[in-house]
Amino acid sequence: MSDSAINTNSSKNENIRRIWKVAGILALITAAEFAFAFAWPDTWSRMPLNVWFIILTLAKAFYIVAEFMHLKHEVKTLILSIVLPMAFVVWLIVALLAEGSAIIDAVKNFWG
Amino acid sequence: MASTISVSNKNIWNGGVSPLKASYGKLMMWFFLLSDAFTFSALLISYGMIRYMHPAYEGNYSEFTFANDSSNLYWPIPEMVFDAFPFFHGVHLPLLFVGLMTFILILSSVTMVLGVEAGHRMDQKAVEKWMLWTIIGGFTFLGCQAWEWSHFISGSDAGLTYVDGSFFQGANLTQNQYGPPLFADLFFFITGFHGTHVFSGVILNIIIFYNVVVGTYQRRGHYEMVEKVGLYWHFVDLVWVFVFTFFYLV
Known part of the structure; x- marks a missing residue:
């Protein structure tokens, strides 16, 4: 519990500094997303860019949930009871997108 | 009968202690947010599948034009749709306004944590x-x-002139200047659903703000209600981060 974003034991200034640090990281990641969106060359495939966007988004999500929502500093059982169901849902999203696109292709190409 | 109410060391789930070291209200807020995340995940899946059903734009990004042929209504590049900024009429400024909105929401999340810290x-x-x-x-x-x-x-x-000669500007639930009508429907539904969450969040914040001002939590001895609405507010910010990526960037 010692490295908590909001910890009653640490000093006021230290807590506030940590909050602004996380805010700075979030702003930097968003700025990076912009830079990539504009700088990506026209002729390159967008696929790696989109993967990179998703990675950056998950990084932002981690900082918001872990620090702002304080989940990183909760009891392990609480962390798991939030993160595990969400991990299954992420898998559900991936599975439904993959299976769904296969079904759409099959229906579209039904008559050849 | 002291023995019947003493806490058993064998199982912390038998009552008398808080195994998750969080109050009932905070836990319920967490599980509500988890179920809300399921709803937004369903919207994300719908978006992905509907987008997959439509043809994609094939050409170079810099030469992008909107679809005008109803036999080939390809999906627009979102940043080409949302390229306007207030007071800059007709200037092509892709992503700038939505980027500003993202910063505003992140910043309001920061002020919320500072409130919880206080x-x-x-x-x-x-x-x-x-x-x-x-x-x-x-x-x-x-x-x-x-x-x-x-x-x-x-x-x-610019509007849109269909191949049959009819002209249409803007978007509604059945027509869309920028491409498939479903693009407009998804925009209205996803950002609308998120906007409703923001609106409820603001209302909750106002109620809690009122209680803070009249000193309710000072008398109660703790500001846990601020933490609970804080959790909700951060979740709204979190959802926007995903909407920004999957609706505007990808």
Whole structure:
């Protein structure tokens, strides 16, 4: 519990500094997303860019949930009871997108 | 009968202690947010599948033009649709306005944590100040969203001339200047559902702000209610981070 974003034991200034640090990281990641969106060359495939966007988004999500929502500093059982169901849902999203696109292709190409 | 109420060391789930070291209210907020995340995940899946059903734009990004042939209504590049900024009529500024909205919401999340931090120190004046900034940030975001919606609904000057010669500007639930009507439907539904969450968040924040001002939590001895609405507010910010990526960037 010692490295908590909001910890009653640490000093006021230290807590506030940590909050602004996380805010700075979030702003930097968003700025990076912009830079990539504009700088990506026209002729390159967008696929790696989109993967990179998703990675950056998950990084932002981690900082918001872990620090702002304080989940990183909760009891392990609480962390798991939030993160595990969400991990299954992420898998559900991936599975439904993959299976769904296969079904759409099959229906579209039904008559050849 | 002291023995019957003493806590068994064998199983912490038998009562008498809080195994998750969090209050009932906070836990319920967490599980509500988890179930809300399921709903947004369902919207994300719908978006992915509907987009997959439509043809994609094939050419170079810099030469992008909107689809005007109803036999090939390809999906638009979102940043080409949302390229307007207030007071800069007709200037092509992709992503700039939605980027500003993202910053506003992240910033209001920061002021919310600062409010929660002040609550831990029982500093009523500081909680009031940061809650008020959070509410202002929320209203600013909603105002931006209203502008974005009205611009999307009224459309750009270029409009769209279909191959049959009919002309249409803007978007509604059945017609869309920028491409497939379902693109407009998904825009209205996803940003609308998120906007409703922001609006409820602002209302909750105002109620809690009122309680802070009249000293309810000072008398109660803790500011846990601020933490609970804080969790909700951060979740709204979190959802926007995903909407920004999957609706505007990808």
